[in-house]
Amino acid sequence: MNFLFCSLTVLVMSILLICLSVRFKNICNALFLGSLIVASVLGLMAVFHVLISPVVEDLYLNIRMPLGEFYIGMDALSAFFLSAIIILFLISGIYGYGYLKTTEAKNLGFHYALYQFAFMAMMLVVVARNGILFLMAWEMVTLSSYFLITLHDERPEVTRAGHLFLLATHIAGFCLWLMFLIMASHSGSMNFDQMAACPFTPFLAGIIFILGLIGFGVKAGFIPLHIWLPHAHPAAPSHVSAVLSAVMIKIGIYGLMRVFCLVRDFPHWCAILLLLIGMISGVCGVLYALGQHEIKKLLAYHSIENIGIITLGLGIGLWGQIEHNSVIALIGYAGALLHVFNHAVFKGLLFLSAGSLIRSTHIGEIDRLGGLLKYLPWTGHLFLIGSLSICGLPLFNGFISEWLIFRGLFEGMFHLPMTGIILSSMGVIALVLMGGLAAACFAKAFGVMFLGNSRSIDNSLIKESPMSMCLPMAVLGVICVWIGFFPRSMVMFAFHAASVICSRPIPPEMGNVILSPLLMVIMILWVVVIITAILVFLKKKAMKVLPIQEGPTWGCGYSYMTGRMQYTASSFAESLLRVFRPVLGFKVSGVKPEGYFPKEAEVSSHVVEASEVFLFRPVFEFIKFLSGKLKRIQCGYTQLYLLYIFVFLLALLIWKMV
Amino acid sequence: MQKNLNIYRLRYMLILIHFLIVLIFSPLLLGIIGKTKAFFAGRWGAPLLQPYYDIFKLFSKGNVYSVTTTWIFQAAPLLSFVCILVSCLVLPFGGIHAPCFFWGDVLLFAGLYTLARFVMVIAALDTGSSFEGMGAAREATFSCLAECCLFLNFIVLALLSKKLILSQMVGGDLSVSWWTDGPALILVGGSYFMVLLTENARIPVDDPQTHLELTMIHEARVLDHSGWDFAFILYGSAIKLFVLGGLLVDVLLPLDHQPVLIQMGEFFVGMVILAMGIGCVESSMARLRLNRIPQLLTGSFILALVGFLVVLIRGV
Missing domain, CATH: 1.10.287 (Helix Hairpins)
Structure with missing residues (x-):
């Protein structure tokens, strides 16, 4: 707790100092990097402290604020979210320093100060133990994110995205105020511990649930409340979009989890609603992503998909909590939590590498790129690691958390009543569909951008980003692989946090239920790695003896291939989008060339954003x-x-x- | 300590035996399918062991690589081969138990196939050829739909057996309840057969014999592969047919409470019949048009859905 308080103090000091020295660029940079690292280290020490000592520590400062007290506390749930926030802010901050170093953006100092401010506010949200403090920190996050998004506000679409973000999050903020006021008026205090001690009637719990769902759902990006998200992420500079997508939308999830801690008597339909929202957000999110041809917009829609996956875990966990089945509740919540962390890591990695790509090529449109893996080796390979993780493929971290959520849904199928069986089966099918579509989508994005030949630009002029950008990305890549092979510590951390949500201890048989199967998964994955290594060795040996030739790609008889003739992202996605056309608005405008001597014609197609229109x-x-x-x-x-x-x-x- | 060591040694032996069975017998299925088709066409056909000769020949050949490609093109066939091979570890072959079984291994089984497919799709895009891009796109589309059907089948099996362990969802206890769960099992078997045909690129979804690019799915992806890489692809698809076919045979054959040797015999007879059945389907049907394939898979999904409803109505 003390570490955390020191960390917050360092951040406040650094914000003040950066604002004072905003004219001196070098001092600003040094202050920013120094304070970022110090604050993060202190924050991580606070997280470790929670991990090793099970005693919950609260800090109660007698600072008089309007309507409440400055009351913060740390438990495993806060610590779990803190770890994601700190890692992402630290890495994106260092990357952002490299990213902005060469650009001549105005008011860079203020940008750094705002970044620190957002960092501090987000840490405050997850440790706040008082409704008013929570809402103030929440508002601070919203405002600072708005200014971070609109760094390049000379572009009209950036201003528009910023306004949309501000509008949407304030409607959400209104619902949250209502929710906390209802909770406070019922329990007689704005402090969370008193709210948790007070029983709620199912009717009141239902109202609180709906308000929380809207309030937190806008920030998290549930469909159909997500409309700000696909505009804001591409508009922001890449390190900011990484932070936004990786942790800012997750504090919406944190809010829901915290409400589940405080109010326990939810009726059944709340869990059903959460599962349905999870399925819809997930499947629609990935379908919209498939229809996008701008890399950052595509990634933004994938955030919605992953929020859907997290919500599935949350829904099945809530159902277990309602049914007093602590195994389902723990597995569901732990899956959701671990996916929160994993998504933070791989989505951060993907946004950072997309930013590095855009910085090198000045192009964000997938269909105009190609063959970049040879020219941007760091960016390309790290993007590949991120893609493999986000598709939930074995050997990477996404698989572990999706495996947990699958397990939760299957447990629900075995132990819940009829409605539970049907909804968990639907959840499983939706999760599988999401996985398949995400794999198609990232095969498209990675394959078209980094493989094949260039489609429009001369690739030989492209230079890799500096080490100050590549190394932070590499750290995230290492975390992806690390959790993929050694998931034990993070899974246990997630289970501790989950046991805070449903306030039940982890039953001792959990080791058998979760950890030993997981150990077998890892064993089989090691078998894969070992056999691969042996075969690679054999193949290398054989290739020394056997003849190797090089030549152009076989053109199937046509010998004048150009880069433009390659399969594009639009054509790759077309066959899938055609299947899903009935559920997806798909608009084609323009006319096709007609006749024997066709004149110039233009056809364009895009996916209609149904909830927006x-x-x-x-x-x-x-x-x-x-x-x-x-x-x-x-x-x-x-x-x-x-x-x-x-x-x-x-x-x-x-x-x-x- | 000594006992523990022996258990480990036993498990390694089991893993090795499993790998050997798969590696030795899988190309034979392709040979049987070929013979069946030749029989229907009134020809003598290629020898039964032709697939072995093909794979052996490819392993002694050199490679041709396109200058466009990166290391992904060279690594993908190998990795996908290994993933498909390792997936057999959680599946029992008749009397031979699966060497690895644990709660949730179904998900790993499916995950390994997804990984194998993903690397092959990006390897196809690596060549920069539009034909291979086309094959990759179709592969991504149809496998995405087929996977949903596969999981619905798994759900029905899991509800019937109350387990999430592949080797106990198929065979084992299930055979006792064959008389009561018959309708659901038949529906699952029918649905899974269509998934099997899709995943293994057989007629009516895809024709492994043609090399006419515009009609192909799986073959189009591998136009540029040669030598060792192509051998891995060919061998991998044979293993895939063996493993996924073995799953079907395990579901449909009641094998419990018999000596191990008889169970194994039944299993291998079942595999041969399955291969001949695939050969019959291939000889008696034409390939479907590409835009019909989603309808086929929807049919498969509906079959499994009816099975699911049957299970629910019977009471869980």
């Missing part, structure tokens, strides 16, 4: 219409506004008297 646009249009009507009372006279205030106060007074 059919759900939010009408709602926003309606709000615009209403506010147009309300304009009449707003005519710009200060006297009139004073009159309004007076009338309002009078009304309050009368209401109070009656």
Whole structure:
């Protein structure tokens, strides 16, 4: 706890110092890097402290704040999220320093200060033990993210994305205020420990659940509340999108988990709703991703997919908690938590390598790139590791967490009543479909960008990014492989955090249920590695004796192949999108060339974002219409506004008297 | 300590025996399919051991690599071969028990196939040829759908056996309940047979004999591979047929409570009948048009879904 407090203090000091020395670029840089590293090390020490000592520590400072106290605490759940936040902020920060070093962005110092501010605010969200403190930290995260997203605000689409983000998150913030006020009025205090001690009626719990789902769901990016996400991620500079996608949207998940800690008496339909949202977000997220041809937008949609996977784990965990089956609850929650960490690592890696790619080529459109693996070896191979992890393939970390979530769903199938069996089966099928589609999507993205030949630019002019960018990415890549082969420590950490959510101890048979099968998985994976190594050795030996020839790719009889003739990302995705066309709005505009001597023609196709076009646009249009009507009372006279205030106060007074 | 060591030694022996069975017998299935098709066509056909000769010949040949490709193109066939080979460890072959079994091994089984497919798809894109890109895209599409059917089958089997261990979901206790669960098992078997045909690139989904690029799925991906790499691909697909076919035979044959040798005999007879059955389907049907394949897989999914409903209605 003390370590954490020191870490927060270091961050606050560094923000002040950076703001003071914003004119001196070198001092700014040194301050930024130094404080980032010191704060992260201190924060990680706090996390380790929680891991080795099971005693929960709280810090209660008698700082008077409006409506509440400065009350922070650390348990395994907070520590788990803290570890993801700290690792990602540290690595993206170092990368961001390398990324921004050469660009002449204005106000770089303020950008660094805001980055530290977001870091501090996110740490504060996961350790806050008081509703008001939580909401203030939440607001700080929102505001600082807005300014981080709009670093390049000279571009109109960036400003637009920023506004959309601010609008969406404030609607969500409204729901959260309502939720905490209901909880506080029922339990009599804004402090979390008192809320947890107070029983809630199922009706009230249902209302709290709905408000929390909307409030936290907008930040997490549940479909159909996700509309800000695919705009904001591409607009932000890459190290910021990495942080946004890897940890910022996860604090929405943290919020839901914390609510599950505080309120226990949820009715059954809450779990059903969570599972359904998980399936819809996951499948639709990956389908939209498949239809995208801009790399960062594609990654943004994949964040929605992974949030769906996490929500599946969360839903089955909640169901287990409602049914008082602690095995299902623990496996479900632990799977969701481990996927939170894993997604933070591999999505961070993917966004950072996409940023490195865009920085080198100045192109983000997949269909215009190609053959970059030879020219960007670091970026390319790290992107490959990220892709393999995000598809949940064995040997990498995504597989471990998806395996846990699968296990949770299958346990639900064996132990839950009929509705539970049907929904967990649907969850399994949805998860499999997501896995298959994600594999197709990343085969497309990696294959088209990094393999084959260049499609538009001269690749020989492209230079690899500096080491200050490659090394942070490499660290994330190593974590992906490490969890893939040695998952034990992280799985146990996730189980400790899960036991905090459902406030039940980890039963001793958990070792047999989870760890020994996992050990066998790892053993088989080692068999794969060993046989591969032997065969590679044999093949190398044989290749020395046998003749090796080199030549161009076989053109099937056609000898004037150009880069433009290769299969593109659009054509790769077309066959899958055609299958899913009934569920996916797919718009084709333009005309095809016709006749024997066709003239120039243009055809373009894109996937329609259904919830944006059919759900939010009408709602926003309606709000615009209403506010147009309300304009009449707003005519710009200060006297009139004073009159309004007076009338309002009078009304309050009368209401109070009656 | 000594006892522990012996158990480990036994397990390594079992793993080795499993690998040897798969490596030795898998190309034979291709030979049987070839003979069956030749019989229907009224020809004598290639010798039964032709697939062995082909693989052996390829292993003694050199490689031709395109200058476009990277190391991924050279590593992918090897890695996919190893993944397919290792996946056999969780599957029993009749009386021979699976050397590795644990709660949740089904997921690893499916995961290894996905990994094998993923590396082959990116290897196809590595050549920069549009034909191979086309094959890769089709492969990604159909396998994605086939995997959903496969998992629905697994769900039905898991609900019937109340277990999540592949070697106990198929065969074993299941044979006792064959008389009560018959309808569901037949539906699962039918659904799984279509998945089997899709995954192994057999008619009516794909024709392994043609080399006409526009119609192909699996063959189109491997146009540029040669020598050792192509041998790995050929051998890998033979093993895949053996392992996935073995799963079907395990599901459909009631094998319990008999001496091990008889069980093994039944299993191998079952495999031969399966290979002949695939040969019959290939001789009596034409390839489906590409846009019909999703419908075929939907049919497979619906069969499994009916099986699922049967299980639910019967009561779990």
